[in-house]
Structures are given as structure tokens and as C-alpha cells.
Amino acid sequence: MLVTLVVKYFVQQALSNEPMPSGSEIFSEMVRIIIQAITIVVVAVPEGLPMAVTLALAYATTQMLKDNNLVRVLSACETMGNATTVCSDKTGTLTQNRMTVVEGTLSLLTFTNMDGAKNWKNEVKHEIARIVIEGIAINSSAFEDKDENGNMAFVGSKTESALLGFIKLLGESYSVIRSEANVVKAYPFSSAKKTMTTVIETPRGSEKYRVYVKGASEIVLRSCTHYIDSNGDSKKLKEDDRSKFDQIISKYADGALRTIALSYRDVSADDFKSFKDDEPPNYGLICLGIVGIQDPLRTGVKESVREFTKAGVTVRMITGDNIQTARAIAINAGILTRGGLAMTGPEFRILSKEEQIKALKSLQVLARSSPTDKTIVVRRLQELGEVVAVTGDGTNDGPALKMADVGFSMGITGTEVAKEASAIVLMDDNFSSILKALMWGRAVNDSVRKFLQFQLTVNITAVTLSFVSAVASKDGQSILSAVQLLWVNLIMDTLAALALATEPPSKELLLRQPTSRTAPLINFSMWKMILGQAIFQIGINLALLKYGGALFHLQEADGSTTPQNSTVLRTMIFNTFVFLQVFNELNCRRIDDTLNVFKNLHHNKIFILVQVIVIGCQYLIVQFGGQAFKTTPLTSQQWLTTLLIGSLSLPVGLCLRLLPAYLIPEAVISHKSEERQPLVDPTKIGWKGAIDHMAHQTSLFDAIRKDKHGHQPKHGHQPKKDSGEEAIRNLWKLHTSAPADENANGEASR
Ligand SMILES: Nc1ncnc2c1ncn2[C@@H]1O[C@H](COP(=O)(O)OP(=O)(O)OP(=O)(O)O)[C@@H](O)[C@H]1O
Ligand SMILES: [Ca+2]
Known part of the structure; x- marks a missing residue:
């Protein structure tokens, strides 16, 4: 533009009959042209974009805090907007992590409530009851302490708390038993091994030491060679006994109970010496029985899962618990659906990479998973192009939370490890808060796009208009003066970012499918609006420039104008231009093709405030801007005229929305859908x-x-x-x- 104007200036001078202007005149003319060119560059550069992104994120994070989402990593909420899958652990996230022993089969005697358990204690051999109770009390790291209200409560592993609560109801004091015992070796519970082992000295026993093992029932049972029968005698565990135990486990697990097997073994001093420090001596155990622990679903989980499905986000459960327990809970929560795959960590682990990826497509539950399994699932999903959110509360979730695109941890019951590894902390431990984060994430992405749509329209219009009018005019003057352009730049960068990036989200955001990772930032309908509006705005402004004088009676009969009238016309065009933007900003509130751009307008106070400020400033600039803005006061009729022309932006926007895609050739704007293609077609998943x-x-x-x-x-x-x-x-x-x-x-x- 600079070159064009300079060349044009000299050509004009050479062709004119007037004498060559003086050097200083040429110099000041050149400075004017350069300033104009620079202003246009300023307008053309969309420097407001990073600010809009930051502003949208900052606004979203402060608002999300009200929804109990503490955002630790700012970019997380933007990422969350594109999430396609949520991998959740079960215990503590989907369930309340409030555990109670509700059923059990000890020494092959079954009880289904506490009275039953008390009967068992009275009926069974005293010695066996002692072993069970001692094992629970000693092979445990939980303890009782005062909670914040001053009530006694168990602290530590919830599973162990449930067991300690159980023996407390049987009238036993774990602390007395613990203080009397002499623990010589302890193998704490590990999420990878899923068992806990403690060895104590038994000076009065037949052997010198006793090993207590408790843990994931089928895993402990695999290490058992004997069991205690209903008479309290140790019997060899044969195949049909094993299947009897399997049935017991299945029964509890199908009822969504967590099953824990209790076992023990007496060993000699020689055997004890051979125990390694890093490998619990879990072999040749005697099974005491199985207890079923209840952990109810959190309220609202089912509804949230349903909403996630509607929003095109798949929820998967990756848990350390037993597969049947996991399956039962997943069905209750609506995660496991017909045809969905449920498998265990060990099964999944040994598949080849291709098979893992294949399995993942319909995998909904992964049970008995180790912390590493959780990360493998996340990595594979990411390889499939999914944007993965992970939620977890435990230390075992740490690695997966770190690896996830967005990690959510539980604020109240979560461990420090989980919180540290997560990007967002759910302050209320509520699974449904993740849904709010999804909504906010999508709102942030939309805000940025809205802003971009608005800004690009102004960019294209202002730059084209300035250039065309400057080149076309006799004196090389752009229709919009440099100062006017800077005001336009302010409207479209700072103020528009404020107005469009602070739109509160609506539930509607959860009714559409996630956008694909490769989707362009500006989609088809956005381009349609940007180009359509720009063409319209440029057209109407140029038309005003050419015919405005005649139309508004601002020229003499012979077509010439006075300088005053020419300033009035310029001011009117400037005013029209600004109002076109004001109304187009309303258009930009919706970037999909929905028609009502006013919807929920009253919710967005900042938007309204910004518009009021812009209109107020515009009024001051026009009426009192004078020399600086090169404007002149307009009559009320002129105001009304420009405002009405500006408002045409709305009906034009409406028409553009209604314009069907097939009328626009692919060559002009790509029609590519930006919706993510789901891994499997949900209609096919059943079969x-x-x-x-x-x-x-x-x-x-x-x-x-x-x-x-x-x-x-x-x-x-x-x-x-x-x-x-x-x-x-x-x-x-x-x-x-x-x-x-x-x-x-x-x-x-x-
Ligand atoms: N303190 C414990 N002692 C022995 N076994 C335990 C203990 N806690 C849990 N288990 C067993 O380990 C299994 C799961 O442990 P893990 O810590 O991997 O998962 P979780 O955190 O409880 O579940 P999720 O992954 O769904 O949150 C349980 O099903 C239970 O059988
Ligand atoms: Ca957990």
C-alpha cells in the first residue's frame, strides 16, 4: 500500500499542471502516507488473539472455582473443551469411598449382617475367631482418631477402616490387640500387588512366626493351599473347593461389593529367615474366608455419565478392583453398556500394541489394573487421537493423572500425590463437576472462535476499505483516518475480547459432539460469516462513499461538495462502519448456525456493558472528536440513518446463517466437518x-x-x-x- 500510494502521489504530481510542490510539502505528504500505512498494519495484525485466549481462560478459571473446580494449570480448561474420553477410577471417584463390611463367609460360615457376624464369632472355634480378628487388627495400617468434629473415626485406607469397623462391632479393640503383638515384618499394601502382608512373632504358637495376608480375593486365593472349614479345621484346598470360593466371590462381586480375602500361615524360624524384604511370602496360605465390603455410588454419577455420553465423551472405568465388582458398579453407573468390553489389567497388559488399540475401541471397564495399566490405557487412547481426561483420588492414579491431557483429582478425599499430579482439583469431590469443566472448556474454545470471527471480519473490512479508498481518492486519503482506525482497532481487540470471551456457558454446549483434534480453528460456518460480512460491509461503505453525497443531499447540483459536507459524509461513513461492528458483534455471539443471536444475552453483563461503552465513546468521538478524529457533529437524522445502516449487519448475518452449504463451492470454503469421528459407531457397538x-x-x-x-x-x-x-x-x-x-x-x- 505504501508503494502504491507513493507512486500514485508522484505520478499525480507529474501529470498535474501545477508546479512541483516544495520539498517540505512532499516530506509532510510522505509522512502522512507512512502513518496511514502503519495504522493499517496495526489494524491488520490480530494482536488481540493471545489476549482474548488469556482473558477467556482467566475468566473461565475464576468462574470455575465457583463450580468447585480449582484449576492448577491454566491451559487445562481449554484442553478439557476438546476432551473425547474420561478415564475414571472407581473407588473414591465414582463411589463414595465410605466402606462397610456388609456380608461375609468366614470359615465357610456365611453371614449377611452384623448379627450374623456376631453369631459366627460365638459359634466358630475360639481359636479361629482369634486368628481372624487378630489378622484384621494387625495386618492393617488404618487407625482410629478424632476427626474435625471431635468424633472418633478411622483414618487411612478405607478398606482397612471397614475391616477395623467390623471387628469393633464384634466387640474387639484393634489397638489392644496391636499393642500386644510383636510385628517382625510388614509388607504394606501396594496397588500393584493388591495384597498386604504382616508377620508377627508367636512365642506360644507351635511355630515361631505367623504370616497374615489379606487382599484382592482371587489373588490371595491363588496363594492359598488350605482353607478353614465350618468346624474350624484346616483342609486342603481342592479344585472343587476353589470353585466354591470363586462362587462366593462372584456372588459378592455381582452385588457390587468389594471382596477381600483373609488368610494366614504359621512358619518356623528357618522359614522366616528365608523371607525376602521386597517379596511378601504369599504362598501356602490358609484361607480364612471372604468379606464383602460395600461402597455406594456417589450421587449424581449416573446422571453425569449420561450427560457425558450426550456430549460425545466416552466414560471408561479403570479400577484396581475385582472385575465383577467393577462390572456391577459400572453397570449401575451407566458406564458399561450392551456390547461394551470389560477386561482385567493382566489380560490387557499382555496384548500386543495393535490388539490393545483394538480392544480400547470398545473397552469400558478395566479391572484389577495396576498403576502402569492406567497409564498404558491413557497412552494408547492418546495414540488414537483421543483427548483424555483422567480422574483419580489415590496414589495409584498419580502416573495416569500426569500423563493425561487433563487430570482431575479429588480435593477432599484425594491424596496429595493425586492432587500434585492433576491439572484440576475437584474441590467438592463431585464427579459431576467434571461435566462443568467440560462445559467451561468448550465455552473457552467457543469464546476464542467468536472473537476470531469478529476480529477477522473487522480486519478484512478495515484494511480493504482503507486501501481501496486511499488508492481511489484524489488526494490519497483513506476514508478512515489514522486515529479513527486506531479506535476501531481498540474496539475489535481489547473491548471485543472482553465482550466475547466472557460469555457464560450454557447447558447447550453439552449437547454437541467434541471437535476433532485436527479441526481447523476457523470452521466452515465461521468462514461463511467472516467472508459474507466482510463483503457486505466493504460493499456498503464503498457505496456510501460513492453515492452517499447524492443520497444524503451533501453535494451541490453539479456533483461538487464543500469541505464541510465532505467531512459530514466521512463522519457518517465512519459511524456506519462502527455500528456495523457493534451489530456484527452480536452476530458473533453464536458461531454455530443457530439463528437467535440474542439468546441468553441478558446473562452476559460484560457484553452489554462493553457495547454501551463503545456506543458512548463513539458518540463522544463523533460529536466532540473534531480535529483529532477528523469528525464533525452529526444531526440526529444522520445518526439514525447510520445506525440503521449499521444494523443491517444483523439481517445479513441471518441470511448468511440460512445460506446452505451446497451453494458455496468447496473450492471457496472447505466443508470438512470438524466433529470428531468416534472410535466406534455407537449404533454398531451393540453387535x-x-x-x-x-x-x-x-x-x-x-x-x-x-x-x-x-x-x-x-x-x-x-x-x-x-x-x-x-x-x-x-x-x-x-x-x-x-x-x-x-x-x-x-x-x-x-
Ligand atoms: N489395604 C488393603 N489391604 C489389602 N488389600 C487391599 C487394600 N486396599 C485395597 N485392597 C485390594 O486391592 C484392590 C484394589 O486396589 P487399588 O488400590 O489398586 O484400587 P483402588 O484405588 O482401591 O480402586 P480404584 O483404582 O478404583 O480407585 C481392592 O479391590 C482390594 O481387593
Ligand atoms: Ca481410587
Whole structure:
């Protein structure tokens, strides 16, 4: 533009009949042209964008705090807006983490309430009752303490608190038992091993030491070789006894109870010496029984899961708990649906990468997962292009929370590790607050796009208009003066950012699908609005420039104008331009093609305030701007005229919204949908999932059969064998060989 204007100036001078202007005249003319060019550059550069992003984020984070979301990482809420999947742990996030023992089968005697448990204590051999109670009291790290209200409450692991509560109701004091015992070795509970082991000295016992093991029922049971029967006698654990225990576990787990197996073993001093420090001596154990612990769902979880589904976000449960327990709770929460896949961490872990990715598509529950499994799931999902939010409360969730795109931790019951690793802390521990974060995230993304749409329209219009009018006019003067352009720049950068980035979110945001990771920042309907509005605005301003004089009676009969009238016309065009922006800002409140741009306007006080300020300033500039702004006061009729022309922006916006996509060729604006393609078509998941599940089961069965008969699967027949089938074979080994090995060990130690 600079070059064009300079060339034009000299050509004009050369062609004119007047004498060449003096050097200083040329100089001041050049300065004017340069200033004009610089102003246009200032207008053209969208420097307001980073500010709009920061402002939107800052506004969102302060507002989110009111929704009990403490944002630790600012960018997290923007990321959350694109979240496509939420991986949640179960205990403490979906459930209340308020655990109570409600059922149990100890020494093969079943109880279904506390009275039943008391009866059991009275009926069973005294010695067995002692072992059970001592084991619970000693093999535990929870303790009783005063809570903030001064009431006695258990502190520490909730599972252990439930067990301590159980023996308390049986009339036992854990602290007395603990103080009398002499603990010689302790293997604390680990999320990876899912057991806890404590060894005590028993000077009066037949052997010198006793090992107590409690933990995930099927894992502890695998380490058991004996069990205590209803007479209180130790019996060898045969296959059919094992399946009896499996049935008990299944029964509790299907009722959404967490199952814990209690076991023990007496060992000699020699055996004790061979115990390693990092490997609990969990073999040859005697199973005392299984207890079922209830942990109710948090209120509102079910509704939130449903809302997430509506918003196109898949909720997956990745828990350390038993698969049946997890499945039962997932069904209650609406996470596990027909055809969805539920598998365990060990099963998942040994799959090849491709198979993991395949499984993930319909995976809804991953049970018995280790902290590493949680991270693998997150990584694989990310590899699939998903934006993953992870929620967790425990130390075992730390690595996954860190790896996630957005990590949520529980503010009240969460551990420090989880909070440190998370980007957002849920102050009220409420799963549904995550939904609010999703809503805010989407609002932030929308705000930035709204701002961008508005700003680009002004950019294109102002720059084109200045350039065309400057080149076309006799004296090389742009229709909008430099100072006017700077005011326009202020409206569109700072004030528009304030107005458009502070739009409070509405529930509607949760009714659409997430946008894909690769979606362009400016989508089809935004381009349509930007280009449409810009063409309209440029057209109307140029038309005013050309015909305005005649139209508003601002020129003489011969077509010439007085300097005063020409300033009036310029001021009117400037005013029209600003009002076009004011009304277009309303248009930009909606970046989808919905028609009502006024919806919820009254909710956004800042938007209204900004508009009032802009109109007020515009009034002052026009009426009193005078020399600086190169304006002149307008009559009320002229005001009304310019305002009406400005308001045309609204109907034009409406028409653009109604303009169907097929009328605009792909070459002009790409029609590419920005909606994320879901991993699986939800309409297909029902059948496909079920078929996959069957295929999985059959291959498992097949592998087991071959393994039992000592067959080596033929390599030529199954090219995929080494990844899939071998994995399954390994899995089988994992299930079968462990007890066999330990059997031998157990026998040896006896
Ligand atoms: N203190 C404990 N002692 C022994 N076993 C335990 C203890 N706490 C939990 N378990 C067993 O370990 C399993 C799960 O442990 P883990 O810590 O991995 O998951 P979680 O945090 O309880 O569940 P989630 O991952 O859903 O939050 C439980 O199902 C239970 O069987
Ligand atoms: Ca947890």
C-alpha cells in the first residue's frame, strides 16, 4: 500500500499542471502516507488473539472455582473443551469411598449382617475367631482418631477402616490387640500387588512366626493351599473347593461389593529367615474366608455419565478392583453398556500394541489394573487421537493423572500425590463437576472462535476499505483516518475480547459432539460469516462513499461538495462502519448456525456493558472528536440513518446463517466437518462388541484347551498367533501356574 500510494502521489504530481510542490510539502505528504500505512498494519495484525485466549481462560478459571473446580494449570480448561474420553477410577471417584463390611463367609460360615457376624464369632472355634480378628487388627495400617468434629473415626485406607469397623462391632479393640503383638515384618499394601502382608512373632504358637495376608480375593486365593472349614479345621484346598470360593466371590462381586480375602500361615524360624524384604511370602496360605465390603455410588454419577455420553465423551472405568465388582458398579453407573468390553489389567497388559488399540475401541471397564495399566490405557487412547481426561483420588492414579491431557483429582478425599499430579482439583469431590469443566472448556474454545470471527471480519473490512479508498481518492486519503482506525482497532481487540470471551456457558454446549483434534480453528460456518460480512460491509461503505453525497443531499447540483459536507459524509461513513461492528458483534455471539443471536444475552453483563461503552465513546468521538478524529457533529437524522445502516449487519448475518452449504463451492470454503469421528459407531457397538467378546472368549478357551493337551499351535495356520494367542496362553499360565507353584512351595514349608 505504501508503494502504491507513493507512486500514485508522484505520478499525480507529474501529470498535474501545477508546479512541483516544495520539498517540505512532499516530506509532510510522505509522512502522512507512512502513518496511514502503519495504522493499517496495526489494524491488520490480530494482536488481540493471545489476549482474548488469556482473558477467556482467566475468566473461565475464576468462574470455575465457583463450580468447585480449582484449576492448577491454566491451559487445562481449554484442553478439557476438546476432551473425547474420561478415564475414571472407581473407588473414591465414582463411589463414595465410605466402606462397610456388609456380608461375609468366614470359615465357610456365611453371614449377611452384623448379627450374623456376631453369631459366627460365638459359634466358630475360639481359636479361629482369634486368628481372624487378630489378622484384621494387625495386618492393617488404618487407625482410629478424632476427626474435625471431635468424633472418633478411622483414618487411612478405607478398606482397612471397614475391616477395623467390623471387628469393633464384634466387640474387639484393634489397638489392644496391636499393642500386644510383636510385628517382625510388614509388607504394606501396594496397588500393584493388591495384597498386604504382616508377620508377627508367636512365642506360644507351635511355630515361631505367623504370616497374615489379606487382599484382592482371587489373588490371595491363588496363594492359598488350605482353607478353614465350618468346624474350624484346616483342609486342603481342592479344585472343587476353589470353585466354591470363586462362587462366593462372584456372588459378592455381582452385588457390587468389594471382596477381600483373609488368610494366614504359621512358619518356623528357618522359614522366616528365608523371607525376602521386597517379596511378601504369599504362598501356602490358609484361607480364612471372604468379606464383602460395600461402597455406594456417589450421587449424581449416573446422571453425569449420561450427560457425558450426550456430549460425545466416552466414560471408561479403570479400577484396581475385582472385575465383577467393577462390572456391577459400572453397570449401575451407566458406564458399561450392551456390547461394551470389560477386561482385567493382566489380560490387557499382555496384548500386543495393535490388539490393545483394538480392544480400547470398545473397552469400558478395566479391572484389577495396576498403576502402569492406567497409564498404558491413557497412552494408547492418546495414540488414537483421543483427548483424555483422567480422574483419580489415590496414589495409584498419580502416573495416569500426569500423563493425561487433563487430570482431575479429588480435593477432599484425594491424596496429595493425586492432587500434585492433576491439572484440576475437584474441590467438592463431585464427579459431576467434571461435566462443568467440560462445559467451561468448550465455552473457552467457543469464546476464542467468536472473537476470531469478529476480529477477522473487522480486519478484512478495515484494511480493504482503507486501501481501496486511499488508492481511489484524489488526494490519497483513506476514508478512515489514522486515529479513527486506531479506535476501531481498540474496539475489535481489547473491548471485543472482553465482550466475547466472557460469555457464560450454557447447558447447550453439552449437547454437541467434541471437535476433532485436527479441526481447523476457523470452521466452515465461521468462514461463511467472516467472508459474507466482510463483503457486505466493504460493499456498503464503498457505496456510501460513492453515492452517499447524492443520497444524503451533501453535494451541490453539479456533483461538487464543500469541505464541510465532505467531512459530514466521512463522519457518517465512519459511524456506519462502527455500528456495523457493534451489530456484527452480536452476530458473533453464536458461531454455530443457530439463528437467535440474542439468546441468553441478558446473562452476559460484560457484553452489554462493553457495547454501551463503545456506543458512548463513539458518540463522544463523533460529536466532540473534531480535529483529532477528523469528525464533525452529526444531526440526529444522520445518526439514525447510520445506525440503521449499521444494523443491517444483523439481517445479513441471518441470511448468511440460512445460506446452505451446497451453494458455496468447496473450492471457496472447505466443508470438512470438524466433529470428531468416534472410535466406534455407537449404533454398531451393540453387535460388534458382543461378537468381539465372544471371539475373545473362544480364543481364550481354545488356548486353554491346546495348552492342557500340550499342543503347540501350528505356526503356518495362524499368522497372528505369536501376538494374540501366545498372549492369551501366557494369561492362562498366569492363572494356572501360580497356584501350582505355590502349592509346591506351600507343601515344602509345611
Ligand atoms: N489395604 C488393603 N489391604 C489389602 N488389600 C487391599 C487394600 N486396599 C485395597 N485392597 C485390594 O486391592 C484392590 C484394589 O486396589 P487399588 O488400590 O489398586 O484400587 P483402588 O484405588 O482401591 O480402586 P480404584 O483404582 O478404583 O480407585 C481392592 O479391590 C482390594 O481387593
Ligand atoms: Ca481410587
